[in-house]
Amino acid sequence: MPDPATAAIEHFARYNIDSAMMSSLLSVALSHGGDFAELFFEHRTSNAIAWEDQQVKSAARNVARGLGIRVVKGDAIGFAYTESLDPAAMRRAAETASRISSDAERPVAIDATPEFRGTSFYSNDDPAASRPPADKVAILERADRAARAYDPSIVHVEGNFGDEMKHVLIARSDGRVSGDVQPMLRFAVVATSQKDGTNRLARKSGAGRLGLEYFDGIPPEEIAREAARMAILQHQAVEAPAGTMPVVLAAGESGILIHEAVGHGLEGDFNRKGTSNYSGRVGESVASPLVTVVDDATIPNSRGSINVDDEGNFTGRNVLIEGGTLLGYLHDEMSARYFGVAPSGSGRRETFKSYTMPRMSNTFMLAGQSNPEDILRSVGRGIFCAAYSGGQVNISNGDFVFSVSEAYLIEDGHITAPLRNVTLIGNGPDVLSKVTMVGNDYRLSTGTWTCGKDSQSVPVGVGMPTVLVSGITVGGTKVG
């Protein structure tokens, strides 16, 4: 098995994409000048099997391939893409992108020797995309049986098995070429519990950049039983209190709060434009001294990991906030150039049809010293948030909201009644300043997290230890 960069080069060689072709297209892209140009070739095959009523409901396969061409001139970009890898179509796209600039031609010559860092953060030895559908159907069957066996109230089970294999090849006008082969596996179960004529649904998902060995670590039965448990729990859930109170964020999934409330505000593009609440604050204290936040694209097999970003830069581990002090931002080429720093390997795009922006990979808060049980015991009355169905942030001022799909009341240091319809609302910097205890139980969530920005979705990971925030507004329905 060749390294992924070489594998990507070989993959696209089938379409007659070689050094000469890439040099010629980049020269067309810079035929009116410009600071920088890049070619992004992508070939993506996705498979999905939908399960319902104890059988396969439908099967799907989508194949997409194409080339995105970007020309950078100062702070501006020209961008075009083509779904056809026909030389004339690619040339037309390069001409279109070139129009952002109106200077003299800059010929480009590149040597398509790919850069490779010597290690890959995911395994392509036995990708799910190459396995026969029957193997995937067997996983869905196991999940279905487990959810139904969990409780007689489970009346409806849906499952989804998805896998994807993505080859990317990036050629830059500075002569650098890199590539990657990126696998993805996604699995989800939705269980419906019916009691006294009312239905409650819950969804549990898992994902990673690996093959079916994913289920050696997390069996489908475990995911299915979680969905069933969370659906049943909702029947007993009571109205949530409304107002500001202490909130304990459970380890793992609560990392979504770090992603939304802090991570987006640290993306280089917003800071370059001065439109983030963290703009111009590097070196300042922006959080409680207990808070250290890291973005790390190199966690083996994690959903948010990538070997190389979509501009061809190696990815890494970037410490964003250390002991409450802001150290830096996440950069793509444009923001790195603006700030005069090295790119952090954070330039990402959804597909060849979209342009790159600074994006997160796996973003998390590091462990602290506290015993998680002591954290709970310290709360007289508050809520405990265990699972989330989504969140959103206003990047320019840090205001955020999260929908909590599993939450409990804390009374006298103990978890008591499950709560329904809980929303957390607050402000990122404000909440980070109110972090008063951080657990020693850091966990990376195994969920299928997808980050949206400017209508572009990319897979990400989140993680966190158990954390106490002394006050967050809880959007419940029960007043007083």
Add this chain to the structure above:
Amino acid sequence: MAEPDLALATTVVELARRAGAGQCDVIIRESLESKVQVRLGEVEQLIESGSRSLGLRVITDGRTAVCSTADLDPAALARFARETVDLAAISAPDECAGLPAASETPVPLRDGLQLYDESLANLSVEEKVHLAVTCEAAARGADARITNSGGASFSTRIAEVSLANSNGFAGRYPATAVGLGVEVMADDSDGKKRTGGWSSSERSLHRLLDAEEIGRIAARRAVMQLGARKVGTKAVPVVFEPVMAVALMANLLESATGSALYRGATFLAGRVGERVGSSLLNIIDDPLLPGRLGSRPFDGEGVGVHRTALIEDGIFGGFLFDVYTGRRTGNRTTGSAVRGVESLPAPGPSNLIFEAGSTDPAAIIAGVEDGLYLTTLFGFGFNPATGDFSRGAAGYWIEHGELAYPVTEINVSGRLETMFAGIDAVGNDLTWFGSAAAPTIRVREMTVSGL
């Protein structure tokens, strides 16, 4: 010259039939897209591209597969059709799966829907840049307190949808879309940035809101949030400005489709013909309004479309169905199939209209002693199975019938059915936002969470 899309769609239907497909349909979407983004008066992005991709659905003995490709080379398509037919074999038979009956696809291709604006194809890059620059300049110049800009963008899409199936349906329609929007910021005294954004999207340029007007609205929305604060937690009347009433309708739609019904995932199950809201509540799905973004001559399965009353005088009229969810629940398709190239059809709205009432919006606010005027909702806190609604919010506090001060970092919650029952005023100011329209409305009581 490449084969025209509709002919190609028919060819692929035939390829799939020959490969053994029982029933099949093919959708081809072709589009030319452009976007111009400017910031601080300078061009930031020029994007221009075309795409053409094809989706094939095969249903053989009730077994379904759906595949997509952008490789439209004839040899590749023959292989693609065979692979899709083979893939269907792994699905289980489902007696509800199938194409619409021929009688459901009369499709007298309607003229007069005004889905296409020829002028978009002839717009120069300079004209597009000018519109975006004008919009941003108006926003930045509207108020001295505007200090920064997220930029303005102008985008166009010129598209054609072609659909053919093995029951003999073949139809196509060209459609355009155009959008202009801007976001600007003002600095608050506590260092917080207040953002205001506004946009307009339409099928044709002449319907688009004036560029300067969009800019002025965005600026007003940023500046009006200056000094925003939290409020205490209490149950109060909530006035939804028109764009917020549209957001509320979007939540309702999650509970009002055949997909939610057959999955047991809607609080509206078994409620057809029953009262689900105040008699002031009328919500319509209408795909036949000329020139609107959600209008279409046939749905994603080639079924003829018509106006559907979802809620009439507070009585629930019924769900939106495609062929599958209709059969699955003992109903018939309402011509509401929405279909992407990569996915199976699923029921969804076309144009949604919250019908106007007779009250002046100022009078709706004037009738509130202590309450919230809602201008922002965010987050995704709606549970279609229970109707529980809980979302982050911002807006203005109303005191003695007047907007008193801006509020932020609050949450509004309630149950959708209780909220609908509590609608006690509907404005006469119906306003369109893309494919949806609503007036100002007032809900008698919701929980506002804050301090």
